[in-house]
Amino acid sequence: MDLLHAKNLDGFCIVSSDSDFTHLARRIRESGLKVYGFGEGKTPEALTNACDKFIFIENLRNDIVSQNDSNLQLDKDEQEKLHKIFQEVILAINPDGEEVYLGNLGHHINNKYPSFDVRSYGFKGLGKLVAKLPFLELIEIPEKSKGAAKAYNVKLTRKTFKK
Numbered sequence: 342m343d344l345l346h347a348k349n350l351d352g353f354c355i356v357s358s359d360s361d362f363t364h365l366a367r368r369i370r371e372s373g374l375k376v377y378g379f380g381e382g383k384t385p386e387a388l389t390n391a392c393d394k395f396i397f398i399e400n401l402r403n404d405i406v407s408q409n410d411s412n413l414q415l416d417k418d419e420q421e422k423l424h425k426i427f428q429e430v431i432l433a434i435n436p437d438g439e440e441v442y443l444g445n446l447g448h449h450i451n452n453k454y455p456s457f458d459v460r461s462y463g464f465k466g467l468g469k470l471v472a473k474l475p476f477l478e479l480i481e482i483p484e485k486s487k488g489a490a491k492a493y494n495v496k497l498t499r500k501t502f503k504k
Contacts, residue, residue, distance in 0.1 A: 389456035
């Protein structure tokens with residue numbers, strides 16, 4: 342706590358899966374500093390949500406992410422969880438449910454769900470995950486796409502997830 346009061350830091354890193362650090366993370370954030378958390382997949386949601394960004398250490402292994410994520414299939418529970426997250430965030434950005442910019446969507450998801458990481462689902466990037474979800478449509482923005490770098494909008498579809 343002495344470091345916190347010195348006011349010469351930009352943030353803190355907490356490496357733990359123990360919920361005992363939840364209060365500390367909240368206290369540091371209340372002081373206006375960023376809190377980055379690292380822990381195992383078993384970390385309680387209270388701690389992951391108390392951080393500005395929480396990274397599960399299992400996602401740091403290179404072999405976790407599929408080399409060919411076009412073959413990945415999400416199960417019903419994963420699709421339901423993702424449907425809730427994406428629908429909530431898209432409607433928060435644009436209450437009419439119209440298209441939102443993919444980068445903006447990712448930013449808002451990370452603010453609302455600090456532990457959200459596409460690698461937890463086996464994907465390398467948000468666009469690849471969105472492309473696999475039947476309730477979302479990925480729309481290229483030709484006027485913003487340059488060469489290999491593509492720009493995308495995302496919108497909710499009327500389709501539901503696979504049961």
